[in-house]
Structures are given as structure tokens and as C-alpha cells.
């Protein structure tokens with residue numbers, strides 16, 4: 001049985017990944033979240049879908065380095081992991097971060113520091129086993145700072161920078177690191193955009209591409225794939241043109 | 248605000264649409280944003296799931312399974328679970344939903360609120376007949392459970408209650424044992440309504456599923472194709488690959504018109520007339536023939552379409568159906584998608600459930616404004632005279648009189664209503 005651990009498992013995108021994994025075959029799955037009730041509902045759903053899978057749950061404070069290190073240690077007792085997906089994040093409005101530094105701070109912590117701490121903890125385990133794929137969800141928002149979401153975006157840029165370093169570290173090993181950059185996707189995080197009638201990608205579709213990229217060990221995934229050329233252009237636009245854009 | 252339509256695409260008004268994704272949040276969201284109405288997959292054709300200018304609670308994020316007992320076949324799930332996902336999960340384990348409508352792309356909540364029926368009504372009744380219990384959250388934040396043996400009146404108000412008694416968060420459903428995903432099917436042609444009714448009686452005992460396509464323009468007397476099926480055991484036959492095509496755009500005018508229709512119907516009848524004999528068919532194409540054509544409702548063009556579904560009592564079903572078909576043929580409206588089926592003898596459990604003993608006719612009419620509405624009023628008159636009624640899941644235009652004569656139990660519903668639940672239909676037919 002493949003061993004898979006998902007951090008931020010209740011995220012809509014991660015949940016769809018989990019559904020694909022349990023559908024393909026029975027797996028040993030650890031679901032990590034912050035809310036006992038929500039993570040339990042997720043466990044029960046996946047257990048109904050896949051009665052032969054072995055599913056555990058863990059809850060902890062996502063900003064507590066000691067708790068994160070202990071989680072990694074606990075999971076290492078059952079042997080090496082095949083896949084670790086780090087998916088959590090939150091997206092308060094940019095204005096709220098500008099007006100309230102505590103929101104700016106928690107946005108940076110949850111989207112930047114926290115995923116790096118989890119990745120670092122599990123990278124240690126993968127290194128010892130010389131095995132496993134570490135997938136981290138960043139964002140297209142991390143590719144270039146823009147006024148609409150630069151606090152969140154800079155935390156995602158930190159994750160991208162970190163993932164690049166990790167890829168360098170593991171270049172000569174059997175450990176793979178996958179950085180995932182979704183475009184706007186219909187999940188609870190984008191409820192406001194959906195209420196404004198914006199057309200967003202479906203989480204099922206994004207998840208299917210993530211699962212595939214993890215299987216092949218693709219270093220960077222833009223999903224849906226149209227975001228690769230779009231972000232290429234946005235990244236390369238000269239500053240004097242970029243600052244005039246209403247993006 | 249976002250523009251939302253139902254399946255008939257008659258309009259696309261602005262709604263404050265809120266996606267529910269966790270049952271924990273339902274009570275809070277309802278309290279904050281009532282009045283409103285639940286919206287599943289919007290597979291109803293009319294205004295039963297719409298609330299222009301107001302709140303819609305989207306349920307498809309509430310799509311978790313809660314329990315499934317492979318020994319007893321009892322399934323518990325959240326109300327936004329799609330019937331297709333239940334079928335695909337349970338069929339390989341030998342269990343199936345006993346009742347599903349002609350599309351499996353509907354939610355559990357929608358199937359209950361319209362108390363939907365399928366091709367096997369004469370054997371299995373309606374969806375509500377297989378619901379063992381429901382959890383409901385009201386817009387004041389209170390919660391209650393109901394079922395056939397627990398608050399049975401509240402249950403009868405909720406099954407077929409078009410979403411007006413509160414928000415269903417979860418349902419417990421009794422599935423049935425089936426041998427697998429295959430059906431033995433047979434198509435028999437009939438040349439007139441007498442032959443249809445004879446086939447119907449003959450098939451009631453030996454066939455679980457039956458439905459007929461009827462030519463509403465060509466043959467005059469109601470020629471058509473009678474399709475029937477039974478689940479069967481088949482050893483190790485691989486499931487067919489799932490393929491779908493899509494209607495990519497809305498054509499500027501309806502693709503369904505007199506000329507296209509006559510030619511199409513004649514050809515369809517001819518081709519299938521000679522396809523006699525029994526066949527093995529996978530359950531998906533047999534039970535849900537249109538599900539592979541994504542967005543087929545776009546073919547009626549920018550003005551959308553009405554679906555009209557009536558049921559009339561046994562007594563003079565033959566004459567009444569004939570009169571309706573003549574009226575439709577004379578009008579030169581109507582469409583390829585015309586369906587005829589007899590319902591079984593059960594009386595439904597819901598106060599506003601649609602099925603009743605008799606024959607049901609369902610067909611699409613491209614929206615041509617006044618002309619179409621007048622035709623539907625003439626059909627109403629025939630149905631009403633016969634003591635029949637119109638299906639609320641399909642309706643966007645019937646009069647209060649027509650509603651009250653067809654659904655005499657409507658006053659009973661009022662005492663179970665949640666005052667924070669209101670839809671375009673409830674305001675149109677119930678006054679609030």
C-alpha cells in the first residue's frame with residue numbers, strides 16, 4: 001500500500017486529490033488538519049469510498065514548530081512515506097493586511113512559514129529513506145508581486161524559493177520535490193470571487209493534474225496549464241508596462 | 248451577485264449565491280443570509296430552485312459520504328452528493344439506488360425535494376420511498392430529524408416539499424441489491440396509443456424499467472418506441488469507456504424547429520423500429536441517455552425552453568393523452584424529447600409529490616413566448632379537466648388555480664414551512 005500524508009487535508013483541492021488516490025487503490029493515508037470535526041468528516045467520507053484503505057487523522061497547531069517536528073517523528077515510526085502533499089493556506093483580502101498588521105503577519109505565517117516548516121520536517125524523513133515525493137502548493141500569485149494580493153503572493157514566493165532550494169538539495173537522490181502553482185480555483189478560499197461571478201477552475205480538474213504531476217515527479221506544475229504561458233508573459237513584462245496593468 | 252439559471256435556461260437573473268462546503272457552517276450561513284432557497288445542480292427546468300435578486304445556497308460542496316453498510320445496503324450521506332457518485336461507488340459492491348431520474352446528475356437533496364421518479368416507478372415508487380431519515384437545519388438555526396417513523400408529517404411535507412421546509416443536510420437511504428451494472432433491454436415500436444397502453448400493461452409484471460419515446464409531430468396517433476429493461480447478471484464483461492460530447496455554444500436560434508423535428512423524428516422511428524430483440528446495455532446509457540451530451544439544453548437557443556410534464560388518472564388516460572398529442576401536433580411546437588410512461592398504483596408519500604396512478608407525458612417546447620405559453624395553457628385545461636397535475640420540478644408558468652386543483656394537499660404544507668425558505672416558485676404559487 002502506498003503511504004500518503006496530506007497536510008491541510010480539508011482543503012478543497014487536497015480533498016479531491018485524496019479522492020483520486022483512494023479510488024485508484026487502497027492506500028495508507030494520514031490526514032493532517034486543525035479542526036477535529038472537519039478532518040473526521042473527511043476521514044469518514046474517504047473510508048466509505050475506500051473501505052480497504054487505512055486512514056489516520058492528526059490535528060495540530062500549524063504554526064508550532066515543535067508540534068510539526070513531533071508529527072514527522074510519529075509518522076516515521078510506520079516506515080517511509082511515498083507522498084507528502086502540503087496544501088493549506090488562506091487568503092484574506094489585501095486591504096485587510098494593509099489595515100491590520102496582525103492579519104498581514106498571520107497571512108505570511110500560514111502561507112509562507114508554516115508550509116516550509118512542514119516541508120522541512122518531512123524532507124528530513126525523505127532524506128533518511130532516500131525515498132518519497134514532497135509536493136507543496138504554492139500559487140501563481142507567487143510569480144510576480146501585484147497590488148491585488150502581494151502579501152499573500154510574497155508568502156507564496158517564499159515557498160517557491162524554498163522548493164527550488166529543496167530541489168537542488170535532492171537533485172542527486174531519489175527524493176522528488178513538486179511545486180504546484182494553481183490559478184484561481186473554485187474553493188472556499190475564493191468564495192468572494194465566485195460570488196462576483198468569476199469563472200474559476202474546478203478543484204477536481206486541478207487535483208487530477210496535481211496527482212499526475214506527483215506521479216511523474218514534475219518539478220513545477222502550473223494548473224490549469226494555461227497559467228504557464230500566462231505567467232510567463234506576466235513575469236517578463238517590463239515594469240513600466242506591468243505597473244499600468246489592472247491585474 | 249452572479250447570474251444563475253435552471254435547466255430550461257428561460258432566464259439568468261442575478262442571485263447572491265453562497266457555496267456551502269461544511270455541514271458545520273450551514274446553520275450560521277442560513278441565519279445570516281435568509282430568506283433564500285437551496286440550489287443543487289439546477290437540473291429542475293423552471294423556477295423551483297431560483298430566487299432572483301435573493302439568496303441561493305449552493306449545496307454541491309456538501310458532498311461527503313457518512314456511512315455505507317455493505318451488508319444492509321443503508322447509505323448515509325450529505326445532501327449535496329450527486330447520484331452518479333453514489334451509483335459509481337456502490338454498484339461495484341452490488342448495491343444501487345432503487346430510484347433515479349432520467350439523469351444521474353442531480354443531488355440527493357434535489358431528488359428528495361422534488362421526490363423524483365424513474366423508469367421503474369411501477370416497481371419501486373419514488374425516491375422518497377427509500378429515504379429512512381433526514382437531518383434538516385431551519386433558517387433560525389434549529390435542527391431536526393425526521394423520517395417515515397419520526398415526525399412523519401414533517402417528513403411528508405419535506406419529501407417533494409420543493410425545499411420549503413428547511414435545508415436538508417443529510418439523508419439515510421436504503422439501497423437495493425443488484426447483480427451489477429448491466430441491463431437486458433428491449434425496444435418495441437408501437438403505432439398508436441392503444442398499442443402503447445397494451446405494451447405498458449404487458450410489461451408491468453415482467454419488466455422493472457420502462458419508458459417510451461413518442462413522436463409528437465409525425466404519426467398523428469402517437470407512434471413511438473417502447474423501451475424496457477431488467478438488471479441482469481453478466482459475468483466479467485468489461486464496462487464500456489465513458490465518453491461525452493458537449494454542446495459548446497448557445498446557437499443564436501433554437502436548433503429545434505418544425506423542419507428539423509419532422510425529419511428527425513421520422514428517421515429516428517424508422518431506424519429503431521427494426522431493432523427488435525434483446526440487447527445487453529450498460530446502466531448509464533440505458534437509464535441516463537442524455538448525460539453524455541454535456542449542456543444539451545443549449546440547443547434550444549438563447550430563449551431557452553419549457554418542459555411540460557403532466558400526469559392524468561387511469562380512468563380516461565387513453566383519450567386525454569390523445570387529445571394532448573393532437574393539440575401539440577396542431578400547434579406545430581413540441582420537440583424531439585417527448586416521453587410517455589405509466590405510473591404504478593402507489594400513492595406517493597409527499598404532500599406535493601408529483602407521481603400518482605395514471606400516465607405521464609413529458610416534453611420540451613422551445614420558448615417562443617406568448618405562442619408557447621398559450622399552448623401550455625390549453626394543455627393545462629385538458630389535464631385539469633381530467634383531474635391531473637403538472638410536475639413542479641419542470642414548471643415555470645402554471646397558474647395558481649392549476650396548482651391548487653392539482654395539489655389539493657398544499658394547505659397542509661404551510662404549517663411545516665420554514666419562513667426563511669422562499670423561491671420564485673413558492674412566491675408564484677403559494678404567495679410567499
Ligand SMILES: Cc1cc2nc3c(=O)[nH]c(=O)nc-3n(C[C@H](O)[C@H](O)[C@H](O)COP(=O)(O)OP(=O)(O)OC[C@H]3O[C@@H](n4cnc5c(N)ncnc54)[C@H](O)[C@@H]3O)c2cc1C
Nearest residue numbers: 287288289290291348349354356357360363364409410415
Ligand atoms: C435530462 C433530465 C432528465 C430528468 N428526468 C427526470 C425523471 O425521469 N424523473 C424525475 O422525477 N425528474 C427528472 N428530472 C428532473 C430532476 O430530477 C429534478 O429536477 C431534480 O430535483 C434536480 O435535482 P438538483 O439536484 O439539480 O436540484 P435543483 O434543481 O437545484 O433543486 C430542486 C429542488 O430541490 C431543492 N433542494 C436541493 N437541495 C436541497 C437541500 N439540501 N435541502 C432542501 N432543498 C433542497 C431546491 O430548493 C429545489 O426546490 C430530469 C432532469 C433532467 C435535466
Ligand SMILES: NC(=O)c1ccc[n+]([C@@H]2O[C@H](COP(=O)([O-])OP(=O)(O)OC[C@H]3O[C@@H](n4cnc5c(N)ncnc54)[C@H](OP(=O)(O)O)[C@@H]3O)[C@@H](O)[C@H]2O)c1
Nearest residue numbers: 008010011012013062087088089139182184185187188189
Ligand atoms: N483556490 C485558489 O484559487 C488557489 C489558487 C492558488 C493557490 N491556492 C493554494 O491551494 C492550496 C489549497 O487551497 P484551497 O483553494 O483548496 O482552499 P481551501 O479549500 O479554502 O483550503 C484551505 C485549507 O487551509 C487550511 N487552513 C486555513 N487556515 C488555517 C490555519 N490557520 N491553520 C491550519 N490550517 C488552516 C484549511 O483548514 P480548515 O478546513 O480547517 O479551515 C484548509 O484545509 C492553498 O495553499 C492555496 O493557497 C489556491
